[in-house]
Amino acid sequence: xxxxxxxxxxxxxxxxxxxxxxxxxxxxxxxxxxxxxxxxxxxxxxxxxxxxxxxxxxxxxxxxxxxxxxxxxxxxxxxxxxxxxxxxxxxxxxxxxxxxxxxxxxxxxxxxxxxxxxxxxxxxxxxxxxxxxxxxxxxxxxxxxxxxxxxxxxxxxxxxxxxxxxxxxxxxxxxxxxxxxxxxxxxxxxxxxxxxxxxxxxxxxxxxxxxxxxxxxxxxxxxxxxxxxxxxxxxxxxxxxxxxxxxxxxxxxxxxxxxxxxxxxxxxxxxxxxxxxxxxxxxxxxxxxxxxxxxxxxxxxxxxxxxxxxxxxxxxxxxxxxxxxxxxxxxxxxxxxxxxxxxxxxxxxxxxxxxxxxxxxxxxxxxxxxxxxxxxxxxxxx
Amino acid sequence: xxxxxxxxxxxxxxxxxxxxxxxxxxxxxxxxxxxxxxxxxxxxxxxxxxxxxxxxxxxxxxxxxxxxxxxxxxxxxxxxxxxxxxxxxxxxxxxxxxxxxxxxxxxxxxxxxxxxxxxxxxxxxxxxxxxxxxxxxxxxxxxxxxxxxxxxxxxxxxxxxxxxxxxxxxxxxxxxxxxxxxxxxxxxxxxxxxxxxxxxxxxxxxxxxxxxxxxxxxxxxxxxxxxxxxxxxxxxxxxxxxxxxxxxxxxxxxxxxxxxxxxxxxxxxxxxxxxxxxxxxxxxxxxxxxxxxxxxxxxxxxxxxxxxxxxxxxxxxxxxxxxxxxxxxxxxxxxx
Numbered sequence: 016x017x018x019x020x021x022x023x024x025x026x027x028x029x030x031x032x033x034x035x036x037x038x039x040x041x042x043x044x045x046x047x048x049x050x051x052x053x054x055x056x057x058x059x060x061x062x063x064x065x066x067x068x069x070x071x072x073x074x075x076x077x078x079x080x081x082x083x084x085x086x087x088x089x090x091x092x093x094x095x096x097x098x099x100x101x102x103x104x105x106x107x108x109x110x111x112x113x114x115x116x117x118x119x120x121x122x123x124x125x126x127x128x129x130x131x132x133x134x135x136x137x138x139x140x141x142x143x144x145x146x147x148x149x150x151x152x153x154x155x156x157x158x159x160x161x162x163x164x165x166x167x168x169x170x171x172x173x174x175x176x177x178x179x180x181x182x183x184x185x186x187x188x189x190x191x192x193x194x195x196x197x198x199x200x201x202x203x204x205x206x207x208x209x210x211x212x213x214x215x216x217x218x219x220x221x222x223x224x225x226x227x228x229x230x231x232x233x234x235x236x237x238x239x240x241x242x243x244x245x246x247x248x249x250x251x252x253x254x255x256x257x258x259x260x261x262x263x264x265x266x267x268x269x270x271x272x273x274x275x276x277x278x279x280x281x282x283x284x285x286x287x288x289x290x291x292x293x294x295x296x297x298x299x300x301x302x303x304x305x306x307x308x309x310x311x312x313x314x315x316x317x318x319x320x321x322x323x324x325x326x327x328x329x330x331x332x333x334x335x336x337x338x339x340x341x342x343x344x345x346x347x348x349x350x351x352x353x354x355x356x357x358x359x360x361x362x363x364x365x366x367x368x369x370x371x372x373x374x375x376x377x378x379x380x381x382x383x384x385x386x387x388x389x390x391x392x393x394x395x396x397x
Numbered sequence: 398x399x400x401x402x403x404x405x406x407x408x409x410x411x412x413x414x415x416x417x418x419x420x421x422x423x424x425x426x427x428x429x430x431x432x433x434x435x436x437x438x439x440x441x442x443x444x445x446x447x448x449x450x451x452x453x454x455x456x457x458x459x460x461x462x463x464x465x466x467x468x469x470x471x472x473x474x475x476x477x478x479x480x481x482x483x484x485x486x487x488x489x490x491x492x493x494x495x496x497x498x499x500x501x502x503x504x505x506x507x508x509x510x511x512x513x514x515x516x517x518x519x520x521x522x523x524x525x526x527x528x529x530x531x532x533x534x535x536x537x538x539x540x541x542x543x544x545x546x547x548x549x550x551x552x553x554x555x556x557x558x559x560x561x562x563x564x565x566x567x568x569x570x571x572x573x574x575x576x577x578x579x580x581x582x583x584x585x586x587x588x589x590x591x592x593x594x595x596x597x598x599x600x601x602x603x604x605x606x607x608x609x610x611x612x613x614x615x616x617x618x619x620x621x622x623x624x625x626x627x628x629x630x631x632x633x634x635x636x637x638x639x640x641x642x643x644x645x646x647x648x649x650x651x652x653x654x655x656x657x658x659x660x661x662x663x664x665x666x667x668x669x670x671x672x673x674x675x676x677x678x679x680x681x682x683x684x685x686x687x688x689x690x691x692x693x694x695x696x697x698x699x700x701x702x703x704x705x706x707x708x709x710x711x712x713x714x715x716x717x718x719x720x721x722x723x724x725x726x727x728x729x730x731x732x733x
Contacts, residue, residue, distance in 0.1 A: 212407065215407055215411070216411045218658070218661070219411045219661070219703070220411070220661075220703055220706075221661050221665040221702055221703060221706050222662065223662075223665035223666065223668055223669070224665055224668060224680070224683060224698075224699050224703075227668070227683065227684075228419075228422070228696065229422075231687050231695060232423070253654075257654070310549040313549065314551050314669045315669075318668075318669060318684055319688075320684065320687050341559075342555065342558055342562075342563060345564070348559065351555065351559075355552045355555070358549065358552065359547055359548050359549075362547035362548070362549070363544060363547035365547075366546055370611075
């Protein structure tokens with residue numbers, strides 16, 4: 016089958032071109048192409064169980080249960096686990112400039128949102144002069160608002176609530192999308208049809224207008240977690256559809272079939288055999304969803320249609336335009352520009368992270384960066 | 398044929414669900430829209446309004462006859478909605494349909510043009526980048542695409558309206574067309590429409606094409622490494638034919654669902670853009686309704702936007718079957 020199907024073409028398992036690809040199957044070069052993601056990288060959660068049995072096995076263990084003839088101490092195994100799960104991904108991220116920049120940007124926002132709160136004084140009126148421009152004084156590096164609030168303090172102290180919204184919205188979307196997508200794709204039949212009708216209905220409703228209407232009718236408080244979920248209220252539907260079409264290519268894979276024949280429960284098969292294979296896709300979507308939350312939240316706060324209980328970047332933009340006329344008056348333009356730069360910076364960091372993230376989950380790239388795992392690329396030479 | 402029927406049935410279901418949900422939101426929430434409308438009516442009419450007069454007024458505004466049993470209320474509400482009666486705006490005093498209806502073509506004009514521009518520019522640029530992979534052009538375009546992809550449309554809109562609109566006075570800062578022109582099919586009117594629409598369209602299209610270019614680039618690079626492409630080259634097909642029929646088609650296909658989701662996001666995103674440019678489209682009136690707590694305008698506006706989008710997505714979805722015949726089959730898998 017062709018990878019063309021991997022993305023969105025629904026209900027499709029075969030490519031017109033499958034026959035053509037067979038003609039080149041004897042060409043060995045294409046299998047050593049390290050940038051190519053293997054079609055069905057069999058990552059199975061059950062592998063863990065096998066490894067535990069390796070050194071605890073007594074002499075009566077059958078050939079099939081025996082995993083390895085070398086026994087490992089606990090410390091060794093812990094070291095290998097850290098190397099595989101933490102150090103190798105970290106090295107991969109560091110080797111790719113996009114992912115490296117993305118991680119640094121996101122970490123710096125996290126730093127500002129936690130430690131930065133202690134370093135920068137809280138925003139309050141009459142901190143300094145009115146409408147001081149950016150980069151004019153050392154005391155107020157980003158300038159002040161019309162009522163003399165330091166913009167630096169405002170931007171920094173708005174970060175935690177922004178990050179909370181982003182995290183809650185992204186987690187909500189990814190969890191719901193994954194649950195709907197995997198169950199619909201794996202179960203098939205009636206479950207699939209019912210879930211997909213729900214998904215399609217949700218997908219067709221325009222997101223931002225729905226958020227606006229709900230926020231206005233429900234009279235909710237400005238809790239960042241709730242706002243984050245509200246802004247992405249139906250974004251999970253698109254993700255569920257995409258995940259479903261990926262699950263369709265996995266549900267009949269040999270190892271899934273094996274688990275099914277062994278009588279494993281559906282939930283175990285989905286979480287152990289299917290979801291690990293979708294992790295790259297889910298992670299990418301988590302990051303992209305995070306970006307969508309920022310765009311939506313800031314835009315709606317800018318319009319002034321969402322409730323809030325602490326200042327954030329969108330509220331700042333709204334105040335700049337409505338109180339100081341920042342659109343038409345150059346004197347107040349920095350007030351508008353500062354939160355906009357904060358938004359773009361975080362979004363750019365997340366975009367770069369998403370661009371580099373898929374490499375982390377590429378098993379070949381990963382094996383090259385893990386020191387404790389013998390890489391199949393090693394003997395290939397350069 | 399059954400595919401078409403199924404798809405249309407689903408669209409009807411979506412509209413039904415949204416209208417029912419709007420009934421639930423207006424009618425069932427304690428302290429919600431209905432209580433507010435009642436308080437508003439008492440405030441405006443003074444104490445000489447009787448309870449039945451207030452109820453009659455609310456019924457005219459929202460199509461909900463409060464004193465009837467719940468199922469009658471629901472039935473009458475749905476019946477009125479199906480006849481195109483979306484209530485009466487409390488702020489403007491006009492039927493919601495006569496406010497939102499004329500605004501729909503303008504929003505569709507903005508969003509459809511922006512989406513078309515973003516998609517065509519993005520796809521061509523992405524394909525070109527894939528052929529020049531690793532060159533300076535590719536690296537520069539990827540950088541530009543990443544930055545534009547990380548910029549919300551409204552940020553660009555604010556920059557445009559502030560610099561090109563107010564400071565340089567190059568573009569108008571509001572309205573659909575110059576107010577002194579009469580509506581008609583003539584050059585000066587159409588020119589004015591394009592002139593007024595240029596900045597809103599540009600701010601939506603510019604932030605959109607980066608994303609399309611990046612995914613088209615990725616897809617094309619993947620397709621370029623496919624075996625069937627090697628075979629096509631070995632067959633001695635012309636480069637042009639390979640580029641158009643082999644690479645472009647297979648690289649665009651996975652982006653089609655994305656295009657359908659984009660119709661929704663662009664249509665929704667236009668709410669913010671229209672308000673920045675004071676462009677009287679659907680989103681502009683939606684926010685007007687929210688700010689005035691004009692619930693009939695808000696709910697009616699939302700329902701009309703949804704119906705417009707459902708139609709758009711259904712049409713796009715049906716054409717997918719023409720592009721990719723495989724989409725029509727399927728659905729007959731074993732269930733576990």
